[in-house]
Amino acid sequence: MSTRRMRKKPIDDAKTYILSCTDKDGFMPRFIDHYKGRGVFATHPIEPGDFVLEYRGKLLTQVECKSRKYSEIESTFLFDFQWQNHHLCLDASEEDGSLGRLVNDNHKNPNCVMKKIIVDDKPHLCLFSLKKIEIGDEIDYNYGDSKWPWRSKLKKNQAPAAALENETSPVPQMLNDGPNPDQTCTQVKGLQTPAAALENETSPVPQMLNDGPNPDQTCTQVKGLQTPAAALENETSPVPQMLNDGPNPDQTCTQVKGLQTPAAALENETSPVPQMLNDGPNPDQTCTQVKGLQTPAAALENETSPVPQMLNDGPNPDQTCTQVKGLQTPAAALENETSPVPQMLNDGPNPDQTCTQVKGLQTPAAALENETSPVPQMLNDGPNPDQTCTQVFTVQGFSLVDYPYSDETDEDGMENEPPTPHLDVILGQNDIGPDVSNHLYDSDETVVKETCDEASPSNHSNNQSDDELVPPLRRTKSIMMDRVQDFTHSLYDSDSPEETTFFKPERDSQKLRRRSCRPEVCPENVKTLVA
């Protein structure tokens, strides 16, 4: 008799983890180097087509996303995509301990691809493997058609200066821990449904290790998103107004206020885009972290450190003690072998912290700042393509450093090439691996069928075309979801050809920044903090 365990359908697997708001077992974050930062590595073999990780974060409208101010580093955690004619952004800039956000870019030979998965009428971004992934392999995927600085070999022998960046940088975000209450409404609900419970029976994901999101916050959000009452309220809008009540008053009052400035309010009146305005960064989180990042000691260390490689594998201990413990200590590694839920041991952010930051992000001062920014902060149009290209290269400042691990050869001619047309990306994608659809599974069930009710208000798209809402350049930078369909359409059809996802280019800063050790990934910081 065969003892072979039946393989769970990848799509169901994905849903399980989406609903439980946990990461799958079999992956570990590890510090790679000062340029690449952390990466995610397989600790178990992965079959082609397998669900890998969710790219978790806060689901925002692009309008809201643009109204927020992100640091350069934060910006690299923004993932724009389209869904049902809505232009959304997954903001994974908060260090919530999830692994999906730590997966690095590989545009040449990625082993994973991002897909949209709809659960409870809400889109999620998930990585699926394109090929067999062995233990020890780094998980990666193509960030999209963009001249990401690390793809080019540029100036050499210029030492990066993270310390300088720390002095001037507006609060890198990757420090805090604990699940973001904004994110998990649906997930929390999902955790408690019988269906989820059943699914979890076959899942190796224990659910109860963390405190989880604040139920009050979550309920409100879920209400906002899903009750018929909310739909009624939106009589003038074809799209449900997913305006939640905002965060716990202790936390992000200012931010919520900031989000609801008259301009935003006007926008909301006419915008067909669901207003998934959640409450931004958790105020609790970043104060300590920021402190941790900006202490003179840390700065000095960054300046003088000869870049030790591989000493640690995770975030700055100052920030995420619990998280680091859970995720990254050797003990945690062992734990990971037996426990698939390394993420949820901590207890969320401290409400005291980021009020100031949040304020700073949203106050009129921030708006003024935007006025002087070379990057237009407009509602739907995003940056001018030209500006953006420059921005990608100059704002991030990567071009200043010798990126020793560039995966681009000089022959690639990336340096002087204009942004690759979208079509090239699609074609390029065909090269990234074999068609693995046969290895997946054959399911008649699609995520969309399962969760997207035709009558759902969220399906009432406006007449505006994508072109009107999304600037062409963004498209050129997008990760085309549909290219994934080559091998995944047999799985589900949650993507429509026009739907795209892509990371945002850096938008806010005008300065050339240099960077080396990002504090949250600096081994020396970890050492110091651990000591």
Ligand SMILES: C[S@@+](CC[C@H](N)C(=O)[O-])C[C@H]1O[C@@H](n2cnc3c(N)ncnc32)[C@H](O)[C@@H]1O
């Ligand atoms: C979404 S984050 C990925 C996690 C990141 N490595 C970290 O430690 O937080 C994107 C950032 O990772 C780095 N990165 C991603 N892919 C890279 C690559 N192929 N080479 C070098 N750096 C990369 C860049 O700094 C980029 O801004």
